[in-house]
Amino acid sequence: MVVFHDTVALDAEPPSSEVVDRIFRALADATRRDIIRRTLIEEESISSLAETYDMSFAAVQKHVSTLVSAGLVDKTAHGRERRVRARPDTIRHAQSLLRQYEQLWRDRIDRLDQLLADD
Amino acid sequence: MVVFHDTVALDAEPPSSEVVDRIFRALADATRRDIIRRTLIEEESISSLAETYDMSFAAVQKHVSTLVSAGLVDKTAHGRERRVRARPDTIRHAQSLLRQYEQLWRDRIDRLDQLLADD
DNA sequence: CTAACGTGCAACCTGATGGTTGTATTTCAC
DNA sequence: GTGAAATACAACCATCAGGTTGCACGTTAG
Numbered sequence: 001m002v003v004f005h006d007t008v009a010l011d012a013e014p015p016s017s018e019v020v021d022r023i024f025r026a027l028a029d030a031t032r033r034d035i036i037r038r039t040l041i042e043e044e045s046i047s048s049l050a051e052t053y054d055m056s057f058a059a060v061q062k063h064v065s066t067l068v069s070a071g072l073v074d075k076t077a078h079g080r081e082r083r084v085r086a087r088p089d090t091i092r093h094a095q096s097l098l099r100q101y102e103q104l105w106r107d108r109i110d111r112l113d114q115l116l117a118d119d
Numbered sequence: 120m121v122v123f124h125d126t127v128a129l130d131a132e133p134p135s136s137e138v139v140d141r142i143f144r145a146l147a148d149a150t151r152r153d154i155i156r157r158t159l160i161e162e163e164s165i166s167s168l169a170e171t172y173d174m175s176f177a178a179v180q181k182h183v184s185t186l187v188s189a190g191l192v193d194k195t196a197h198g199r200e201r202r203v204r205a206r207p208d209t210i211r212h213a214q215s216l217l218r219q220y221e222q223l224w225r226d227r228i229d230r231l232d233q234l235l236a237d238d
Numbered sequence: 239c240t241a242a243c244g245t246g247c248a249a250c251c252t253g254a255t256g257g258t259t260g261t262a263t264t265t266c267a268c
Numbered sequence: 269g270t271g272a273a274a275t276a277c278a279a280c281c282a283t284c285a286g287g288t289t290g291c292a293c294g295t296t297a298g
Contacts, residue, residue, distance in 0.1 A: 017149035028143035029286090030136035040223040047244055059287055061245075066285090080244050080295040088224040091217055098214040104159040105207040148256090166274055178257055180275075185255090199265040199274050 019071075023094050026070035031055070032063050039073055040086040049084065138190075142213050145189035150174075151182050158192055159205040168203065 026032055031053055038044055050060040064084055067073040071090045075082045145151055154168055169179040183203055186192040190209045194201045 017152075020152070021147050021149065024143050024147035025285095028140050028147060030140065033136075033139070036220060037223060040220060041227055045244075055286090056288065057245085058247085058289080061247090062286070065246095082245065086220075086224070088221060091220050091224075095214060095217040095221065098210055098217065101155060101159060101205075101210050102207060102214065104156060105205070105210075108160055144255095164274075174256090175258065176275085177259080177277090180277095181256070196275095201275065 020097065022070040023072065023090065026066050026072055027094065029063070029066075031060070032067055032072075035060075035063060035067060035084065036072055036086050036091070039084045040088065043083045043085045045081040045083055047081075139213075139216065141189040142191065142209060145185050145191050146213065148182065148185075150179075151186055151191075154179075154182060154186060154203065155191055155205050155210070158203045159207065162202045162204045164200040164202055166200075 027036075034053075035049055038049065046061055046064055047057065049064070050057045053060055064073065064075065067084075068075055072087060074085045074087055076085070077083075146155075150172055153172075157163055157168065165180055165183055166176065168183070169176045172179055183192065183194065183201075186203075187194055191206060193204045193206055195204065196202075
């Protein structure tokens with residue numbers, strides 16, 4: 001039995017809509033999603049990330065920076081490198097937001113069922 | 120009753136990254152998320168939606184149109200009204216994408232555990 | 239020490255986004 | 269039948285996003 005405890009982020013400060021905007025906006029780009037995927041698997045430097053994309057190093061740098069300010073990845077200095085690492089907690093946060101929408105839907109179904117049962 | 124079909128079928132096997140882009144992009148706006156929330160609870164016309172936002176009717180129309188082309192809501196004609204209704208399946212789709220990322224993270228943890236166990 | 243590497247950053251361009259207003263069309267109420 | 273309501277749509281505008289190039293700077297390798 002698995003217990004889900006992903007409502008953690010909700011009992012703190014209500015996540016401002018700007019923060020949520022930034023998270024989903026950051027997820028709305030295939031290159032950035034790929035960076036998340038790769039850095040979930042293992043830490044990578046920006047240049048090693050940049051090698052596989054058909055765009056300039058600076059463009060990849062910008063994508064990483066977007067992900068950092070959305071809280072989806074961390075960047076840590078190791079010598080001249082910056083190692084990028086995904087933050088699963090933020091991903092889980094986005095997941096929990098979507099789950100709340102699904103819950104609204106379930107509540108609606110429950111209410112409709114209740115209406116039918118009342119007949 | 121007329122149903123508008125300018126959405127993309129997301130049941131298609133490989134959800135092209137453009138489709139995913141559009142889903143997350145559509146979610147990256149507080150007004151649009153609120154429209155989703157309200158139309159998950161119950162169907163609403165565009166004008167009834169527009170009443171509560173501090174922007175023009177046309178702006179709300181555009182937001183709805185963005186949501187439609189992301190497959191996050193449906194628009195159905197009832198007389199002179201267009202009733203907007205959220206599509207929980209697309210929301211669930213976005214959720215499942217995030218869940219896949221989380222799975223990558225778990226796989227990584229498992230591999231690290233395995234490395235430790237090998238010692 | 240010096241050259242190459244990895245990065246940060248600014249300036250710039252282009253297309254997309256999010257808002258506006260105005261006009262046309264269809265439908266409903268009276 | 270006429271006017272108001274609900275919507276569609278186009279044109280327009282300001283800002284933002286995603287890409288580029290060029291240059292500066294710390295770090296590492298030889």
